[in-house]
Amino acid sequence: MNQPAEANGREPVTVPPVRPSRRPGRRLATELATVLVAALAVLGIVGVQHARDGSSRPREPAVGSPDPAGVTAVLAVLHRHAGALLGRDAGAWAADLDSAPASTGYAGRQRQVFANLAQVPLDTWRYVLVAPVTDATVLAPAAARLGAAVVIVHVELQYALSGVDPGPTAKQLWLTGVRRGADWKLAADDDAATVGGASWRGPWDFGQLLARRGPHTLVLAHPAHRQDLAVYAGLVERSLPLVKKVWGSDWNDRIAVLIPDTAAEFAAVTGDQADSSDLAAVAVADQVSGDGTVLGSRIVLNPANLARLDAAGRRLVIGHELTHVATRAVTSDQMPTWLIEGLADYVGNLDSRLPDRTIAAELAADVRAGRVPAALPDAADFAGGSRLPQAYEQSWLACRLIAARAGQAGLVGFYRVVAAAARTDPATAVALGLRQVLRTDPAAFTAAWRSYLIGRLR
Numbered sequence: 001m002n003q004p005a006e007a008n009g010r011e012p013v014t015v016p017p018v019r020p021s022r023r024p025g026r027r028l029a030t031e032l033a034t035v036l037v038a039a040l041a042v043l044g045i046v047g048v049q050h051a052r053d054g055s056s057r058p059r060e061p062a063v064g065s066p067d068p069a070g071v072t073a074v075l076a077v078l079h080r081h082a083g084a085l086l087g088r089d090a091g092a093w094a095a096d097l098d099s100a101p102a103s104t105g106y107a108g109r110q111r112q113v114f115a116n117l118a119q120v121p122l123d124t125w126r127y128v129l130v131a132p133v134t135d136a137t138v139l140a141p142a143a144a145r146l147g148a149a150v151v152i153v154h155v156e157l158q159y160a161l162s163g164v165d166p167g168p169t170a171k172q173l174w175l176t177g178v179r180r181g182a183d184w185k186l187a188a189d190d191d192a193a194t195v196g197g198a199s200w201r202g203p204w205d206f207g208q209l210l211a212r213r214g215p216h217t218l219v220l221a222h223p224a225h226r227q228d229l230a231v232y233a234g235l236v237e238r239s240l241p242l243v244k245k246v247w248g249s250d251w252n253d254r255i256a257v258l259i260p261d262t263a264a265e266f267a268a269v270t271g272d273q274a275d276s277s278d279l280a281a282v283a284v285a286d287q288v289s290g291d292g293t294v295l296g297s298r299i300v301l302n303p304a305n306l307a308r309l310d311a312a313g314r315r316l317v318i319g320h321e322l323t324h325v326a327t328r329a330v331t332s333d334q335m336p337t338w339l340i341e342g343l344a345d346y347v348g349n350l351d352s353r354l355p356d357r358t359i360a361a362e363l364a365a366d367v368r369a370g371r372v373p374a375a376l377p378d379a380a381d382f383a384g385g386s387r388l389p390q391a392y393e394q395s396w397l398a399c400r401l402i403a404a405r406a407g408q409a410g411l412v413g414f415y416r417v418v419a420a421a422a423r424t425d426p427a428t429a430v431a432l433g434l435r436q437v438l439r440t441d442p443a444a445f446t447a448a449w450r451s452y453l454i455g456r457l458r
Contacts, residue, residue, distance in 0.1 A: 070151040071132050073184040074177035078127040078155065081186065085125050090114055098178050098185035102146050106188050109205070116204040119211045120220065121162035130154040133174065133192055142176055142191040149179040152191055157200070164218045164254040169286045169296030171200040201268040203258055216240055221259035228259055228303055232318075236299070239318045246347050246408055247326045251294075255325065258300045270300050280305040280317045283324040292329040299325065312352055319348035327415070334422040336430060338377045342395030343415055346403065349396065356456045360393035364457040372450050394453070401452045406437050413437055 077096050084092035093114045097107040133139065133152040143150045153175055158168040174197035176188040189199040203209060207222045212229040219233045236255055244253065260266040263277065270284050279302050286296030299321050306314055323344040324331075331340060349359060357364040366372070373394055381391040403411040414437040421429035434440050440448075 067151070070149065070177070070179070070184070071129075071153060073179075074151045074153055074175070074186075075127075075129060077177060077184050077186060078153075078175070082126050085114065085117065086122060088118070096186050098146070098180065098187040100146065100178075100180070100187075103178070103185075103187040106186075106190075110186070113204050116208045118208075120204065120209050121211065121213075121218070122159060123162045123165065124158060124160035124168040126158050126168070127173070127175075128156040128158055128170070130156055130172075133197065135192075135195060138192050138195055138197070142188065146176075146178045146187055150187070150191075151177045151184070152197075153177070154192070154197060157202075161218055161256050163213065164252075164256045165295070165297075166252055166254075166293050167289070167295055171202065171286075173199040175199070201265075203260065203265065203269055205268070206261060206265040216253050217255050217257060219257040219259065222261045224261055225259045225303055228301075232257055232259065232301060232306075235314060235318050236322065239315060239322055242319060242350060243322045243326050243347055246350070247323065247412060251326045251329060252297065253326075255322070256298050258298055259303055260300065266300060266302060269298070278305075280309065281321050283321040283328075285325075285328055288329055294325075294328045297325055297328065312354065315351060316345075316348040319350070320344040323347040327419075330416060330419045332419055332423050334426040334429070335419055336376070336422075337379050337382050338391070338395040338398060339415060339418060339430075341382065341392055342397075342399035343411065345392055345396035346399040346411065356397075360397065360457060362387075362389040363393035363397075363453070366390060367453055367457040372453060374450075375446060376449065397453055397456065398449050400456075401449055402438065404452075410437050 081093065081096045083089075084096070090111075094107075094111055097103070097110055099107065131154045133154060138152060139150060142152060155173050155175060156170040157173050158170045160168040173189055174192040175186060176191045177184045178187040191197075193199070203220055209220050210223060210226055210229060212219045212221075212233050214233045214237050217233045217236050219229050219236075221229050236257060240253055240255075258269055260269060266279075270282055272282075281299060281301045284296070284298050284300060285294050288294050299318075306317065309317065321344070324340075327340075327343065352359065373390070376398055377391040377394050382388065399411055402414055406414065414433045417436055418429045418433040421432045431442050434442060434445050438445065
């Protein structure tokens with residue numbers, strides 16, 4: 001998709017993080033991983049812990065029963081390594097890294113990671129064993145390259161940002177340990193990449209990070225965006241009261257904001273390798289725990305696209321993404337996309353003084369030409385293409401209509417009813433919400449919505 005961010009602030013692609021598709025969604029892993037420890041009789045949680053657990057597990061390369069002593073030794077190194085980072089002990093961090101020429105690149109990058117994290121406030125940094133790797137096509141080349149015995153472990157890096165994360169989130173790493181005499185050292189994080197074990201890259205893998213705290217925000221950016229730290233922290237802080245006024249306060253309003261430097265970093269931290277050139281911002285999250293706690297919630301900004309927007313446009317973008325953050329715990333991927341996106345645009349547009357015909361310019365042109373949509377947009381309408389703006393505009397005005405009839409509280413109530421019902425019966429969830437909140441049915445609502453579009457946009 002090559003459509004740029006619109007001048008009125010609408011994001012061309014903003015399907016929320018809870019959608020499972022690669023594009024235009026942002027995944028939300030909901031499966032909690034079990035730490036694999038019993039088979040090796042070793043301690044699975046091998047970092048320094050200041051907060052409670054939360055983790056997710058993807059598929060890993062082939063596993064079996066490796067040498068328990070080697071795995072235990074590598075886990076001990078990782079335990080020490082985590083403590084060195086949290087204790088800001090650069091010497092201890094570097095001492096865990098293999099010094100052989102074959103490991104020079106990895107060791108250098110890890111020393112830089114330590115430096116890049118200097119200003120990042122961390123409550124938790126630990127490594128949790130998922131499984132040791134025993135795939136010969138992975139182990140043999142690694143041992144040959146390093147010239148010694150190796151152990152490769154699939155671990156979760158569990159980390160939490162101080163002041164914003166209610167608990168640690170989990171990211172997947174495949175780390176190689178090499179035996180040097182009586183000691184084990186860390187030598188690589190990419191030996192399993194070709195068989196599905198690609199290690200996650202965090203923002204600290206892309207350069208020095210600067211941090212700025214606000215009452216409800218922690219903004220992380222690289223030096224090239226030093227001036228943006230205060231600008232976007234302030235924008236998020238000013239947008240929060242409006243989101244809370246509409247949705248309520250039953251969500252974590254401590255917000256982590258990331259400002260990547262490059263498209264590659266944007267893809268890494270959002271977990272989406274598709275083209276991001278059309279995005280102004282996205283909200284991402286890793287997991288919703290059993291009690292509804294959202295872990296790994298981030299707003300990731302694309303400063304180049306945001307800079308093209310006026311003040312109203314930037315407020316819309318931030319308000320839209322904050323709404324996704326606020327609603328994350330109740331939103332499910334069985335819900336209609338028009339409702340998820342429509343509510344986010346409804347909140348984002350609330351403080352706009354622009355006429356409806358300006359905000360929904362593409363849809364207004366269609367309506368004036370007699371092309372009134374016959375039905376609310378479905379998921380396919382949000383998959384991209386030239387008519388993506390109309391899908392968002394139709395969704396926004398559908399939520400506007402619900403609020404006009406039932407009030408803002410009624411719109412939020414409709415969202416919650418549909419969200420709860422969609423988890424068990426997606427086909428009837430909207431009908432249930434319309435019946436309970438508006439005392440109507442889908443056919444009558446669609447007819448009323450079509451008339452509403454004509455009235456507001458013609």
